[in-house]
Amino acid sequence: MGPCTMTWVREQASALVAEMTGDPFGSFSASVYETGRVVSLMPSLDGHDERVRYLLRQQRPDGGWGGPGLYGLAPTLSAVEALLRQPGEDARIAAQRGLESLVDNGMVPDTVAVEIIVPGLVQEINAQLGKALAVPGGMTVETLAKLREMMDRGLALPDKLLHSLEAFGSSARGAGFVEPTEYGVGCSPAATASWLGDGKAHPYLAAVQDPETRAVPVAAPLATFERAWVLSTLAGVGVPCTVPGDVVDWLAAEFGESGVAGGVGLPPDADDTAAALHALAKLGRPRSTDTLRGYRVEDHFATFADERTPSTTTNAHVLQALGASREGHREVMSKLALWLRDRQERDGSWQDKWHASPYYATVCCAVALAEHGDECTASSVRDAVGWVLANQRPDGSWGRWAGTFEETAYAVQILLRTNVSHEAIPEAAARGCAFLFQNQDAEHPPLWHDKDLYTPLRIVRAEGLAAMYLGLANAEVARLLAYSR
Known part of the structure; x- marks a missing residue:
């Protein structure tokens, strides 16, 4: 457990960014x-x-x-x-x-x-x-x-299905429409193995293995996803950390006509594009949000073409990106905010297809609405805070199945980033921050959706640092934290 100080948080965040910058694959749990x-x-x-x-x-x-x-x-x-x-x-x-x-x-x-x-x-x-x-x-x-x-x-199959090419059995082997990269096929070890067939070596498959267990992640490399989320999270709450210019330049250079993809071998999508746009805007390198236009579907945005079910968190990230751009998308943003409001659960939470926990969907939606909503969505934000306050566990944590570091970080951010006034917030946030400080080295159970549940380890770490920073930056929460020690 590290010391509960701003200096420590800043140093930890800077070290995280530096570590991330030097890793072309990203840090993700085995699948x-x-x-x-x-x-x-x-x-x-x-x-x-x-x-x-x-x-x-x-x-x-x-x-x-x-x-x-x-x-x-x-x-x-x-x-x-x-x-x-x-x-x-x-x-x-x-x-x-x-x-x-x-x-x-x-x-x-x-x-x-x-x-x-x-x-x-x-x-x-x-x-x-x-x-x-x-x-x-x-x-x-x-x-x-x-x-x-x-x-x-x-x-040819749609590009998004290359990530799951292994599902097609022998039909996938050597399929002519597949164009592998130096990182294999479809940003997936399994898809790569299915296309190659047994007995064909590929340096990508060796590179993505855990050195001890030789297990592989559900997707790799996901450097764009990891960097966009980490930088958006830290910059979004104002954590004063060192961000090398090279990584900002790299993220900006990843953009194509349709935005960015989460990793090599995946098609561009609205979620990664919006997160990257938000991060760049917060880091002083804003770029046009025109790349998002192709994802608009009436009053919301699709994550990618031919999407089966829309994503609340993708649309929350789009709302943040549009708001951070200062390009004047007021009408689009108003419709999008109402779309998010109408998808809130009765208990005040949100759900989403990219994550098993409602705390992730709720922090995305509640923060986006708090920052870029209006009087029509204010009650949704208050309801989200009420839901968080009603579901804190006795040890100060939050979680769908059990209290976790990741979900507690989201809950603390909901309490401290939404500008809702409630007398119970400081104590609940302080208890949550205390749990975070005490459980920094805990294992993070997989909660994110891909073909399997997985954990983006650096992203989870960044969310925790952001929550701890917010707690220390809030005078009342910081006082209660100091008193609890």
């Missing part, structure tokens, strides 16, 4: 789903035995893998399918326990490409077992079958 696919698709890749052991160690006591409830569906299917291919009793028993853990008991979370990943894995498992495991969650194989038929006819 059971993605590692299982690499185990299955490329057993000849160096580190195979270590990856198998990683899967065995990650199995939960109930036999499943991954997050709570049906968040564990895709990683469990991936691990089972991979372990069924491995020799040895340990792998066989683990796979059987995994199968027994599967329960079709509700709506499957809206994670990336879940509608094709889950049916594809069920088909692969059935092919090995010679039986018909049902496709859970009310899903069907029709979408996957149509896309595979397209590929077999030599037609």
Whole structure:
């Protein structure tokens, strides 16, 4: 635990930015789903035995893998399918326990490409077992079958599906419409392995492995995503840290006609574009928001083309980017603010498809509305603060399933960035900040949505530093923090 001082926060933030600037891949947690696919698709890749052991160690006591409830569906299917291919009793028993853990008991979370990943894995498992495991969650194989038929006819898939190319089985191998980069295919180890096929080495697959477990992240490299979020968060609350000019220049240079992509091999999207625009504006390097126009859909913005479900947090980030630009987008911003207001839950929170926790969606939406909303959205911001105050845990933390560093950071920011006056805020924020200071070295459970739940480690760290800075900058909260020590 570090000292509770502004100097310490500034030094920690500067060190985080410096570390991030020197890493072209980004710092992200390992993925059971993605590692299982690499185990299955490329057993000849160096580190195979270590990856198998990683899967065995990650199995939960109930036999499943991954997050709570049906968040564990895709990683469990991936691990089972991979372990069924491995020799040895340990792998066989683990796979059987995994199968027994599967329960079709509700709506499957809206994670990336879940509608094709889950049916594809069920088909692969059935092919090995010679039986018909049902496709859970009310899903069907029709979408996957149509896309595979397209590929077999030599037609290209939409760019966004390259990230999940492994779902297409043998149809993906050497597909002619795929143009790999030095970072593989689709910003994904599994997609890269599926396109290459077993026995073909690629330096990217070696570079993204954890040096000890040899597990891989769900996506890499994600330097643009990481840098945009970290810089937007720190600059957005005014943390006085050192930001090298090189990293600002790099982020500005990433823009193309359609904005920026989160990582190499992904298509540009409104979310990363908005976050990068907001960061650059806050760092004194504003650029035109014209790149966002192509994502507008009536009164809101799509994250990318042909989006199944709109994202509240993408639209909150767009609202912040438009507001920070000072380009006079008042009419667009007013409509967007009302769109966000109308998607607030009855309890005062928001939900979103890019994160498992309502605290992430709520901090994005409440802060954007507090900064760029009007009297029509003020009550939404107050309701969000009320929801946070009503859900603090006895130890001062917040969290969907348990109190976490990440979710507590979001809750503290909601309390201290929204300009809502409430007598309970200082004490609640001080207790939250105390939890943050005491739990800086805690493990951060995966909460972010991709094909599997994952943790963007530096982004979470930045959110915590931002919350601690806000607490120390607030005289009443800082007084209560000092008293508590």
